[in-house]
Amino acid sequence: MPLIIEKSLAGQRALVTGSSSGIGAAIAVALAEAGARVAINYMSDAEGAGEIVDQIQALGGEAIAVQADVSQEDQVIAMFQQVIGTWGSLDILVNNAGIQLDAPFVEMTLKQWETVMAVNLTGQFLCAREAVKEFLRRGVVPELSCSAGKIICNSSVHDIIPWAGHVNYSASKGGLLMFMKSLAQEVAHDKIRVNAVSPGAIKTPINRSAWETPEAEADLLKLIPYERVGESADIARAVVWLASDASDYVVGTTLYIDGGMTLYPGFREGG
Numbered sequence: 001m002p003l004i005i006e007k008s009l010a011g012q013r014a015l016v017t018g019s020s021s022g023i024g025a026a027i028a029v030a031l032a033e034a035g036a037r038v039a040i041n042y043m044s045d046a047e048g049a050g051e052i053v054d055q056i057q058a059l060g061g062e063a064i065a066v067q068a069d070v071s072q073e074d075q076v077i078a079m080f081q082q083v084i085g086t087w088g089s090l091d092i093l094v095n096n097a098g099i100q101l102d103a104p105f106v107e108m109t110l111k112q113w114e115t116v117m118a119v120n121l122t123g124q125f126l127c128a129r130e131a132v133k134e135f136l137r138r139g140v141v142p143e144l145s146c147s148a149g150k151i152i153c154n155s156s157v158h159d160i161i162p163w164a165g166h167v168n169y170s171a172s173k174g175g176l177l178m179f180m181k182s183l184a185q186e187v188a189h190d191k192i193r194v195n196a197v198s199p200g201a202i203k204t205p206i207n208r209s210a211w212e213t214p215e216a217e218a219d220l221l222k223l224i225p226y227e228r229v230g231e232s233a234d235i236a237r238a239v240v241w242l243a244s245d246a247s248d249y250v251v252g253t254t255l256y257i258d259g260g261m262t263l264y265p266g267f268r269e270g271g
């Protein structure tokens with residue numbers, strides 16, 4: 001059963017960073033189901049990226065795998081050249097790649113701090129900059145979309161929920177919130193739309209320990225009023241909407257897709 005029925009992105013070209021696994025992979029497949037050609041960015045998992053390309057081709061879609069570490073400027077520039085060289089332009093960037101390197105604060109090394117910032121924040125900057133350059137060069141193509149380009153940043157509920165033991169991760173996502181809003185404000189008059197999704201707890205490799213045993217999952221559910229752990233498809237559907245003209249007046253907004261995690265669930269009984 002396909003996730004997306006309507007071909008709302010027919011003819012458009014998308015790049016999804018870190019899409020050889022998890023939420024990024026689901027986003028890539030959903031964008032393809034909506035009619036987009038999709039570039040699957042991976043850092044080292046060529047096999048995983050190849051599987052997502054195969055999955056998209058099996059659906060009758062078009063996809064390529066592109067290697068790049070999003071924290072490295074030269075690699076990001078080369079990746080955009082490859083995608084734009086292949087398909088002529090780009091219409092949608094999904095800045096999805098992200099990592100966690102957790103540690104109690106006083107044990108957190110500078111390397112753990114800098115690496116998380118480099119991928120989660122600098123990586124989004126580098127990719128968004130290349131995408132905006134291309135959107136500005138190309139402008140609006142009315143047959144494709146009412147906007148010149150769309151950027152969707154994958155953030156986290158931890159852009160507003162503090163997270164002990166994960167100070168580097170939550171600081172990177174908090175920074176991303178203002179990155180997204182400031183960029184959205186700067187480029188809106190060029191008809192470029194920038195928005196974010198902030199997932200709650202989604203079952204992926206990044207947080208396996210939080211849901212893989214029944215005890216861990218029961219603990220996690222205490223934080224989720226809607227009483228289920230999220231799936232990558234929950235995020236993918238929203239990203240397709242944010243990339244499509246159905247959301248054309250949505251600019252600089254974060255969609256919290258979290259089963260109510262940001263609703264201070266402790267206050268249901270404890271307030």
Ligand code: NAD
Pocket residue numbers: 017018019020021022023024041042043044045068069070071096097098099119123154155156157198199200201202203204205206207
């Ligand atoms: P994941 O580990 O499956 O996905 C992260 C992807 O980023 C992987 O494919 C990884 O290879 C890639 N990546 C890491 N460093 C990279 C680099 N330098 N260059 C290119 N790619 C790189 O986990 P996920 O849960 O799918 O995470 C995707 C995004 O969703 C992340 O930004 C994460 O912070 C965010 N997120 C996840 C959850 C969740 O509950 N799973 C919640 C909130 C936010």
